[in-house]
Amino acid sequence: MRVTISLIRTLRMMFLRLLVVSLFVTIGAAGSPPNVVFISVDDLNDFPAFMDRYHGARTPHMDRLAERGTVFTRAHAQYPLCGPSRASVLSGLHPVVLGFDGHMEDLELQSRAEELGTELLHSYFARHGYETLAVGKIAHRHVPQGSVNHSGGRGDFLGGTGRLRRNWHQEKTSTDWAAAPEHDDELPDHHTAAWTVERLREPRERPFFMMVGFLRPHVPWYVPQKWFDLYDHSTIALPPFDPDDLEDVPAFGQQISIQPQMPRTEWAIAEDQWRSIIHAYLASTSFVDHQIGRVLRALEESPHHDNTIVVLWSDHGYHLGEKNTFQKHSLWERSSHVPLIVSVPGGTPGQRCDRVVSLIDLYPTLVELAGLPPNRSNQGRSLVPLLNQPDQPWPHVAITGWLDQSFAVQNERFRYIRYGDGSEELYDHATDLAELINRADDPDVKPLKVELAQMLREALAY
DSSP states (O other), X not given: OHHHHHHHHHHHHHHHHHHHHXXXXXXXXXXOOOEEEEEEETTOOSOSGXXXXXXXXXXXXXXXXXXXXXXXXXXXXSSXXXXXXXXXXXXXXXXXXXTOSSOOOHHHHHHHHHHTTOOOHHHHHHHTTOEEXXXXXXXXXXXXXXXXXXXXXXXXXXXXXXXXXXSOOOXXXXXXXXXXXXSGGGSXXXXXXXXXXXXXXXXXXXXXXEEEEEOTTSSSEEEOHHHHTTSXXXXXXXXXXXXXXXXXXXXXXXXXHSOTTSOOHHHHHHTTOHHHHHHHHHHHHHHHHHHHHHHHHHXXXXXXXXXXXXXXXXXXXXXXXXXGOOOOOSSSHHHHEEOEEEEOTTSOTTEEEEEEEEGGGHHHHHHHHTTOOOOTTOOSOOOHHHHHOTTSOOXXXXXEEEXXXXXXXXXXXXXXXXXXXXXXXXXXXXXXXXXXXXXXXXXXXXXXXXXXXXXXXXXXXX
């Protein structure tokens, strides 16, 4: 009998511990609803140190946030362009369901979400009692006018520099790289951080949902010289590049993916500019990391620290020489793979989750973390189970769309691309993460392609 009672007590304690782990995500400190600081970074690929993909980036503040939360090492965007990607995050819907594949103005996005019977993420939180704040680039430009309680606006990408045209002179792109301007406060991200710091210092009577959108490292890669000085130019590592890489890529894929206004890697090598481009991207990344650090420091010093969820994400990845180009705008892994950190008060620090997840999952995740009723319109799925157990089975794929009804399907091992004309690519990431060998014509993978195509159809059903 004593053994039985002891066993019951042990099982009860185990159950209570599991219950605490599963409930920390919904109750906040002292039972109050948790605040949310939602940080987006434009055009940030997987170079930050915490992603453990590229070695050499100096991102101490993002790394520190990663140590406090869960890093999703295999997160993917739903579109390799800022407007549709951000629209997907804010609406919880795939861009193809929203019905556009280019820039949609902020009010158009809000109207479209309403037509589809849903609300934008921050509006959903507002309806459930949250005070909403936004600064910087959140949707295509900022947020729909009047949709938040407090707005800090969005600055211009060029800041006080204007278009310098130092190294790249093509039209239809802001791509360029230079050590300019002289001071941080001549760039909009400095002011975005300052506005956020002031708001975090203020007392708030209600739980808040604060969206903070940083512009760098979006082009042009202009930041002050001191950020370039963090790096030894001669030792900067270059990404993998094969000059014959595009030979097995379908013509249709090359046509809609390779943007002619962007630099080509062959040009960068011939002009001795490749390392300079990477240097400018790294400098811009370190600059924005510093601004993120200012926000995180203010949060730590504020009365909100113990009850605030922090999410850091990028709207898409970026090629920096891979596939013979410097751009987003493709269905290859370099364009969709993004950094993603979710830090929850009371959660397990320093976790890494290697399951394939999507930015579209953020909406239902934050709703569940805040203890709000689910929004049944969401096409993503809550990541709360992975926050509780990062290594659990997760048999889901990430879907990324691009022009002309072209899509990529990413599972834990393979990436399958189906273009609008029916041509295909398939890469085995277990042996070919750089996606140098297209295996789509290999008869052994035909059943796999059929399976992934079916998952694509199911994911886009609405």
